[in-house]
Amino acid sequence: MKKLTGAGTAILIAALITACGGPRAAAPEEQAKADTISVPDTGYTGIKQYYTGNTLIKEVTFENGVRNGLMKSFYNGKQVRQTFWYKDGLREDSARWYYVEGPVFRSTPYVRDTIHGIQQQYFKSGRIKARIGFEKGLRTFFLEEFASDGSLIRNYPEIIVTEKDNYKTDGTYRITLELSDKSQKVKYYRGDFGKGIFDTAAVEAVKTVKGVGNITLRKTGTPSGTSVEILAEILTNYGNNYLLVRKIDLPYKDLK
Numbered sequence: 001m002k003k004l005t006g007a008g009t010a011i012l013i014a015a016l017i018t019a020c021g022g023p024r025a026a027a028p029e030e031q032a033k034a035d036t037i038s039v040p041d042t043g044y045t046g047i048k049q050y051y052t053g054n055t056l057i058k059e060v061t062f063e064n065g066v067r068n069g070l071m072k073s074f075y076n077g078k079q080v081r082q083t084f085w086y087k088d089g090l091r092e093d094s095a096r097w098y099y100v101e102g103p104v105f106r107s108t109p110y111v112r113d114t115i116h117g118i119q120q121q122y123f124k125s126g127r128i129k130a131r132i133g134f135e136k137g138l139r140t141f142f143l144e145e146f147a148s149d150g151s152l153i154r155n156y157p158e159i160i161v162t163e164k165d166n167y168k169t170d171g172t173y174r175i176t177l178e179l180s181d182k183s184q185k186v187k188y189y190r191g192d193f194g195k196g197i198f199d200t201a202a203v204e205a206v207k208t209v210k211g212v213g214n215i216t217l218r219k220t221g222t223p224s225g226t227s228v229e230i231l232a233e234i235l236t237n238y239g240n241n242y243l244l245v246r247k248i249d250l251p252y253k254d255l256k
Helices: 006-019 028-035
Strands: 046-052 055-063 066-075 079-087 090-098 104-111 117-122 128-135 138-145 159-166 172-179 186-190 204-206 212-218 227-235 241-249
Touching: 138 241, 159 227, 159 241, 172 227, 186 212, 204 212, 212 227
Parallel strands: none
Antiparallel strands: 046 055, 055 066, 066 079, 079 090, 090 104, 104 117, 117 128, 128 138, 159 172, 172 212, 186 204, 186 227, 227 241
């Protein structure tokens, strides 16, 4: 049996490694593939169109089955009606509504699928029509409306309060609410409005008939505050809600 020299042994080992597919320098394209993380496609990617009959009603951009990018809806399959921008399935940035003639009617800011910021409305001319405040999906008291010439509208009604004191006779104190212009396009609410937010889930609706609200407070014998806060939700000529708050001081400390 012949013995291999040291040099022969080294040559034989190298040949065996090569023949068996052992370590070698990878080709550049193979190295690139190894460095790339592949994410499986879990759904549709692209723009999907939706129809009612033969009429296109909207187009939605998807990425792996999730809304990502622009969504458009249409008037009768032609003019753009609305646009939303989606990120990871949630509305972000500004959503826009358009007049059928083409100009923007309303622009609404979204943060993680919730209205947050100043919504703006426009005339067909492009002039600003209204600016409305929202905070995390809830209305703030901020509202500005403008005439078509650009002037700020100021002639909103006030809350007229009438009080009837029957505390000493039957233990009641009645408050009647109405608007100074006698408009019936109003709803009244009781609550705490100190934070400047109108949350319908955290307030109490006041019974209102033909624009007149009525509150009956009763003597309890237990301290329960010396004032009542009222919010009037007034529908404007532009179809927006003007929010007006009034604090009513009470002459007794045990009314509820």
